[in-house]
Amino acid sequence: MARKTPGRLIVVSNRVALPHQTAAGGLASALRAALAENGGLWFGWSGKVSAAETGAELHQASDHGIDYATVDFSRADHDAFYAGFSNGALWPLLHYRPDLVDYQRSHLDGYLRVNRTFAERLRPLIGPDDTIWVHDYHLIPLAAMLRKLGVKNRIGFFLHTPLPAAGLLIALPNHHELLETLASYDLIGVHTHRDLRALEDYFLHEAGAVMRLGGRMRMPGGREFRAGAFPISIDTEHIAGIAQKAVGLKEIVQLRESTRGIALIIGVDRLDYSKGLPHRFQGYARLLERDPELHRHVTFMQIAPPSRGAVLEYRAIRRELERSAGHINGKYAAPDWVPIRYINKSFPHRLLAGYYRSARVGLVTPLRDGMNLVAKEYVACQDPEDPGVLVLSRFAGVALELGDALLVNPADTEEVADALEQALHMPLTERRRRWKAMMRVLRHNDITHWRTSFLEALRAPGKPAPDQP
Known part of the structure; x- marks a missing residue:
C-alpha cells in the first residue's frame, strides 16, 4: 500500500x-x-x-x-x-x-x-x-x-x-x-x-x-x-462546463431536433418510492387535462434507472409508473406527439448535462430527500442567456438553499400543475433573475x-x- x-x-x-x-x-x-x-x-x-x-x-x-x-x-x-x-x-x-x-x-x-x-x-x-x-x-x-x-x-x-x-x-x-x-x-x-x-x-x-x-x-x-x-x-463550475460542451453532442442534437417547437420538462431520479414519481406523473397529467392548448407543445422526459430490483416495493413502483405513463400517453398522445417519454436506464453524466441544458423545466419533486443534487445540477447546466426554470419539492433539503425555484408540495397535483404552467409561461427576465440568484448560492456552496x-x-x-x- x-x-x-x-x-x-x-x-x-x-x-x-x-x-x-x-x-x-x-x-x-x-x-x-x-x-x-x-x-x-x-x-x-x-x-x-x-x-x-x-x-x-x-x-x-x-x-x-x-x-x-x-x-x-x-x-x-x-x-x-x-x-x-x-x-x-x-x-x-x-x-x-x-x-x-x-x-x-x-x-x-x-x-x-x-x-x-x-x-x-x-x-x-x-x-x-x-x-x-x-x-x-x-x-x-x-x-x-x-x-x-x-x-x-x-x-x-x-x-x-x-x-x-x-x-x-x-x-x-x-x-x-x-x-x-x-x-x-x-x-x-x-x-x-x-x-x-x-x-x-x-x-x-x-x-x-x-x-x-x-x-x-x-x-x-x-x-x-x-x-x-x-x-x-456539486462541482458547480465543472458541471456548467460539461453542459456547455455537451450542446454539440450527437445525442443532444437529436433530442433538440425531436423537441423542436416543444418545451421539454425533465426529471431524473433513481426508481425509488421516496422520489414521488407517481405524484409527479399525476401532476403532469393534470396540467394536460387543464390546458389542452399545451398539447403538442410540451413533453415530459422522465429518466428513472431501476434500483434495488429485488425489493418488492421497487418492483411495484416500476409497474405503477409503467401503467401511468401508458395511460397518459394513451389518453393524450397524437401520431406526431408523445406526452411522456419514460426511460428506465441510466446515461453518462455528459449526456445528462446536455439533457438538463435542453430542458425548459427541471421537475424535481421527491416526497423526502436529504439534499437532491439533481436540482443543483439542473441549475448549473442552464444556458445563462436562456435558462430554464426549476420546479422543486419543498421537502427536499435543497429547497432551503434554492428559494428562487418554484416550490411545491409534491402530493398536491394542482400545485404541481400550477407550477409547471407558471414555469412554461415565465418571461425571460424572470427566468434569468431566478437562475442568477440560485447560481450565486451554488458557486459559494460548492462541493x-x-x-x-x-x-x-x-x-x-x-x-x-x-x-x-
Missing part, C-alpha cells in the same frame, strides 16, 4: 469508488480530492458477495497516493446488513415511511455484525494522527465499535439522507441500541437545520443528553460530541466548500460546528 503519512484522512463508506471506475460521481470526486491532499485511505465494501465469511480477505490497492482497502460480504451478511436492515428498515424510516419498515431482529444482528467486522479490519490500518470520516446510515455504530477497540482518533459522521423527527425515530425497535451510538463520533454532519433540530431533539429528549456551550451535547455518561448542518453540493468546512470543524477540537444556511 502507499506510504502512510501523519494526519491522513480515512474515509469509510459502504461502497468504495475504486480507481478507474468510470461511474464515480461528484461525491466520489470530492472525497478523492480530500484523500489526495495529504495521503489517505478509503475503506469499505468491495461490492462483491463471496462464499467466505465477511472480511475474510482484505483487498488492497493504491493509486495516485490514495490507498484503497475493501472486504467482500458473505451472502448472509449482504442480505441481512444491506438488503435487510439498511435498506429494508433504515432507508424507509429515514425517508418518513414507517409503514414500509421491515424490521427483523436477525437483520439488525447482521447489521451490527458487519459494522463490527469493518471496525476489526480497519483498526490495524489506523495511524495515531489519522482523521476518520464515516459516511451514511449503513455505518451508524462504527465509531462506537472502533472506540471499543481503543481508537481515540477524531471520527466524524455524515448522514446523506434526511433525518425525521424523534417521534418517528423511536418507532424503530431497539432505537436506543443503535442511534445512541452516534454519540461516539466527535462530529455528526447533516444536510439541513431541519435535520439538525431532529438530531438534537432525539438526543435531548430520548437519550438524556444536555446541551453545552458551543453547541456540544453531553451524554449521561459524560461523552461530548458536536453536530452541524453541512449542505452537500469543495462542503468537504473543507466539515473537515475543518472535525479537526478543530472544541470549535462549535458551523451554523450554515
Whole structure:
C-alpha cells in the first residue's frame, strides 16, 4: 500500500469508488480530492458477495497516493446488513415511511455484525494522527465499535439522507441500541437545520443528553460530541462546463431536433418510492387535462434507472409508473406527439448535462430527500442567456438553499400543475433573475466548500460546528 503519512484522512463508506471506475460521481470526486491532499485511505465494501465469511480477505490497492482497502460480504451478511436492515428498515424510516419498515431482529444482528467486522479490519490500518470520516446510515455504530477497540482518533459522521423527527425515530425497535451510538463520533454532519433540530431533539429528549456551550451535547455518561448542518453540493463550475460542451453532442442534437417547437420538462431520479414519481406523473397529467392548448407543445422526459430490483416495493413502483405513463400517453398522445417519454436506464453524466441544458423545466419533486443534487445540477447546466426554470419539492433539503425555484408540495397535483404552467409561461427576465440568484448560492456552496468546512470543524477540537444556511 502507499506510504502512510501523519494526519491522513480515512474515509469509510459502504461502497468504495475504486480507481478507474468510470461511474464515480461528484461525491466520489470530492472525497478523492480530500484523500489526495495529504495521503489517505478509503475503506469499505468491495461490492462483491463471496462464499467466505465477511472480511475474510482484505483487498488492497493504491493509486495516485490514495490507498484503497475493501472486504467482500458473505451472502448472509449482504442480505441481512444491506438488503435487510439498511435498506429494508433504515432507508424507509429515514425517508418518513414507517409503514414500509421491515424490521427483523436477525437483520439488525447482521447489521451490527458487519459494522463490527469493518471496525476489526480497519483498526490495524489506523495511524495515531489519522482523521476518520464515516459516511451514511449503513455505518451508524462504527465509531462506537472502533472506540471499543481503543481508537481515540477524531471520527466524524455524515448522514446523506434526511433525518425525521424523534417521534418517528423511536418507532424503530431497539432505537436506543443503535442511534445512541452516534454519540461516539466527535462530529455528526447533516444536510439541513431541519435535520439538525431532529438530531438534537432525539438526543435531548430520548437519550438524556444536555446541551453545552458551543453547541456540544453531553451524554449521561459524560461523552461530548458536536453536530452541524453541512449542505452537500456539486462541482458547480465543472458541471456548467460539461453542459456547455455537451450542446454539440450527437445525442443532444437529436433530442433538440425531436423537441423542436416543444418545451421539454425533465426529471431524473433513481426508481425509488421516496422520489414521488407517481405524484409527479399525476401532476403532469393534470396540467394536460387543464390546458389542452399545451398539447403538442410540451413533453415530459422522465429518466428513472431501476434500483434495488429485488425489493418488492421497487418492483411495484416500476409497474405503477409503467401503467401511468401508458395511460397518459394513451389518453393524450397524437401520431406526431408523445406526452411522456419514460426511460428506465441510466446515461453518462455528459449526456445528462446536455439533457438538463435542453430542458425548459427541471421537475424535481421527491416526497423526502436529504439534499437532491439533481436540482443543483439542473441549475448549473442552464444556458445563462436562456435558462430554464426549476420546479422543486419543498421537502427536499435543497429547497432551503434554492428559494428562487418554484416550490411545491409534491402530493398536491394542482400545485404541481400550477407550477409547471407558471414555469412554461415565465418571461425571460424572470427566468434569468431566478437562475442568477440560485447560481450565486451554488458557486459559494460548492462541493469543495462542503468537504473543507466539515473537515475543518472535525479537526478543530472544541470549535462549535458551523451554523450554515
